[in-house]
């Protein structure tokens with residue numbers, strides 16, 4: 206997702222780009238994503254990430270329209286707002302505290318998120334009868350959803366239209382300097398380029414080290430449940446539940462520590478998810494679960510994005526983040542042009558992984 | 568084209584397909600009953616509205632979703648008929664029915 210957005214953004218600005226990819230066996234976060242275009246929880250502790258996320262949700266409508274026009278593929282973007290639901294007074298107080306803290310870190314225009322009570326919430330989603338534990342929510346009018354599979358498909362079709370070469374048969378085995386540029390060894394041969402952007406998600410650590418880049422990535426497993434199709438009851442994403450254009454409700458998602466790239470689902474997680482969903486929407490009780498799957502979030506130690514240019518290998522970059530869907534628009538429209546500049550601009554310095562050194566020291 | 572094999576067990580069960588009584592074998596599925604009743608399509612797609620009918624008859628394709636005894640979106644090919652069973656088309660997406668008082672709330 207991150208790589209496709211960057212490649213599309215580079216290609217449409219006239220850069221000559223080849224995407225070296227792993228094919229369909231890759232552990233691809235884009236395929237398991239809930240598809241939120243989500244602002245209200247992003248950036249607690251890193252105000253620039255909040256602003257960056259806001260920028261992306263603002264860019265999304267034009268990004269979606271441009272891709273649709275260019276490729277005929279709709280990302281199914283809906284920006285009808287979104288809520289984080291609170292079950293019980295304790296969650297409500299905790300959420301209110303978080304929202305207040307985040308507002309205090311940035312300009313008021315960034316989040317525009319407010320706490321609403323149960324009655325207000327129910328009036329915003331009249332077709333979804335709320336369970337009695339739902340006492341309130343935080344509401345952000347800028348939140349939304351897209352279909353991540355369609356988004357990825359649209360970006361790939363867009364890449365093609367703007368002349369980006371795509372090589373799913375060329376996973377990079379090793380990479381290093383080659384004259385003034387770089388050379389990547391793959392089963393499909395050697396590829397040379399003046400610049401390289403490593404955006405390989407969980408594949409980054411192995412490559413980053415060869416380019417003097419840091420990639421302190423940990424995988425976090427998220428399992429979700431998918432229901433059968435039904436009438437539209439959710440006008441916007443609510444508390445980890447979202448309804449797709451086709452009518453299925455996706456119930457997300459767990460946060461599980463894993464030590465390896467293990468995407469197995471567990472019954473225990475399915476039960477946790479189903480129980481919470483029923484506390485939110487008791488009428489789901491007769492609805493069938495048709496699928497469940499798990500994916501691996503790509504997380505830095507603080508959960509914020511990492512954009513870095515190598516000091517030892519100028520022209521080599523590492524990029525990774527957890528919110529590839531939310532940030533797709535800003536990656537294509539702002540990160541990509543930044544990567545075309547001679548050096549990574551200072552305004553992105555805050556996303557450099559050197560912040561983890563101070564984190565450790567503190 | 569659709570022809571029913573003789574059922575060695577014999578016997579007759581009457582089901583109500585789209586409001587009309589229909590006699591079928593005791594081991595037939597609700598999907599088979601719908602085909603025998605000749606109602607044409609058995610559901611409409613919630614995505615495109617297209618008419619659809621049972622396809623695999625073995626629980627894989629989900630094309631046979633019907634309302635059986637009032638329960639929406641059941642796979643009719645996996646349900647064995649019963650005397651008096653009501654078998655109706657699933658038209659568009661299923662509704663969300665209010666949970667009973669005993670539901671977990």
Ligand code: FES
Pocket residue numbers: 598620621622623624625626627628629630631632642643644645
């Ligand atoms: S006919 Fe295919 S699942 Fe029933």
